[in-house]
Amino acid sequence: MYSIVFIGMVRGMGAPAPNGDGDPRWSDLSARARIRDTALRHYAERGYAATTIRGIAAAAEVSPALVQHHFRTKDALRRACDAHVLEFIRRSTAQGVAGGGIADPGFVDAVHRQAPSLLKYLARAVGDGFPGADALFDEVAAHTERHLAAAVTEPPAPGVLRARAAVLTAMHLGVVAFGGHLSRALDVDTLSAEGLPVVGAALLDLLDPAVTGPGLDDLARQGLTTHRAAGDGAASGP
Amino acid sequence: MYSIVFIGMVRGMGAPAPNGDGDPRWSDLSARARIRDTALRHYAERGYAATTIRGIAAAAEVSPALVQHHFRTKDALRRACDAHVLEFIRRSTAQGVAGGGIADPGFVDAVHRQAPSLLKYLARAVGDGFPGADALFDEVAAHTERHLAAAVTEPPAPGVLRARAAVLTAMHLGVVAFGGHLSRALDVDTLSAEGLPVVGAALLDLLDPAVTGPGLDDLARQGLTTHRAAGDGAASGP
DNA sequence: CACTATACTGTACATACGTACAGTACCGGA
DNA sequence: TCCGGTACTGTACGTATGTACAGTATAGTG
Numbered sequence A, B: 001m002y003s004i005v006f007i008g009m010v011r012g013m014g015a016p017a018p019n020g021d022g023d024p025r026w027s028d029l030s031a032r033a034r035i036r037d038t039a040l041r042h043y044a045e046r047g048y049a050a051t052t053i054r055g056i057a058a059a060a061e062v063s064p065a066l067v068q069h070h071f072r073t074k075d076a077l078r079r080a081c082d083a084h085v086l087e088f089i090r091r092s093t094a095q096g097v098a099g100g101g102i103a104d105p106g107f108v109d110a111v112h113r114q115a116p117s118l119l120k121y122l123a124r125a126v127g128d129g130f131p132g133a134d135a136l137f138d139e140v141a142a143h144t145e146r147h148l149a150a151a152v153t154e155p156p157a158p159g160v161l162r163a164r165a166a167v168l169t170a171m172h173l174g175v176v177a178f179g180g181h182l183s184r185a186l187d188v189d190t191l192s193a194e195g196l197p198v199v200g201a202a203l204l205d206l207l208d209p210a211v212t213g214p215g216l217d218d219l220a221r222q223g224l225t226t227h228r229a230a231g232d233g234a235a236s237g238p
Numbered sequence C: 001c002a003c004t005a006t007a008c009t010g011t012a013c014a015t016a017c018g019t020a021c022a023g024t025a026c027c028g029g030a
Numbered sequence D: 001t002c003c004g005g006t007a008c009t010g011t012a013c014g015t016a017t018g019t020a021c022a023g024t025a026t027a028g029t030g
Helices: A003-013 A031-046 A053-060 A065-071 A074-096 A105-128 A133-151 A158-177 A179-186 A195-206 A214-230 B002-011 B029-048 B055-058 B064-070 B076-097 B105-128 B133-149 B158-177 B181-186 B195-206 B214-230
Strands: none
Touching: A003 A179, A031 A053, A031 A065, A031 A074, A031 A105, A053 A065, A053 A074, A053 B181, A065 B064, A074 A105, A074 B158, A105 A133, A105 B029, A105 B105, A133 A158, A133 B181, A158 B181, A158 B195, A179 A195, A179 B133, A179 B158, A195 B158, A214 B055, B029 B055, B029 B105, B055 B076, B064 B181, B076 B105, B105 B158, B158 B181, B181 B195
């Protein structure tokens, strides 16, 4: 699941503006969608408590009362964001694993535009422990566990495998959650076209090849090289 | 630095109560220390914005005005927590690398008592980007980079090494930040005597042996086994 | 045209928060 | 004994926040 979004991000690189005011399509969005996206960004960047309805309204260029009109309360707005993220990830995964999804330009474009905020929101939500984060973390961990089971040659005890998957999930979320520091320390935007291969390569270097799986390892490295050369490609471990 | 704290935590296992009201020594602490420790815990668990002075005062069983008396403002209180954490980690590192520190029961006990909140606070602070978090992250990353440079046989380009160190740091912080989910998913307290070896072993399994370094790898695995058998030992990668 | 539902705004209110301030208890030194 | 400083508390105040509510405009429908 996570890898699909990541791959989608990499392959979608080169398209313009991320979510935000600079996007020409921004004003075309319905006010409701604009509020939701803005809330998503604010929650992801500042956390729930530090986010104010008035702040969201100002950033979305609507009145605070309109926020309340569309989403009754602040908490309901957060639940709407949760649902939006879950639905997005689920759809991305479905389309991605189906095979055709990644090739669809519209799909890739949508993923790459939203993914950074969504991933940050995901990490923040899981870290802050919002209701339902448990199930979400477990879902991602289960996905990772299936990947690990397929990649490793001699399967270890189930408990060991689950532990590895959970820890690997936490580590991946760490890369997302602390992506800001990564970007600053490496002096390159981690979520940009030139930054993602750097992080991807480091991930591949750090993780045991048996974890990423021989096939994926080669594929990813090749994709990274291609991407670095031509400005397009797929990357990242599980 | 990070590894030292981790090792200290493992070796300190078996001691009782974590930080909190149940500790008999709790009431013996000065009110100022009690306020600071409580604030540390609240900041770590809820984040800065969601933490209130009144909440801290209630948990520390003092009046809100006393909090203001000792630490002038909420922000100054946070800075005091920052300084406390930094000083603690710095001291832990110094004593840890010196060798004798870890053997000191009092030191180990203090690490164990404080480390869970301290590490969570660290991850939260870095994630929330408090002033100075940049330098802190870079410091930990630099420490990791030195470790990586020593562990790897054929040194890669400096940029690659720095990227690896930064990503590895983010991943380690992820394990800490999402430790709550790890504990729940693995059905064992990640910071307890039986949980730490599980996480440590998973880390060693996931990371490339060249990253952990051959010496440390063997040593850690041996320590984990010993710990699992006798209830004492050292663990964890860089 | 009349009517209704929906999108949207301005204002108002109760609450909770950080902070300031006056005042009390206690404790060590002159 | 007095007395100054420190620890500590109760109360009050300004502000920001979430939310409720009344009201306006606009589009769709009979």
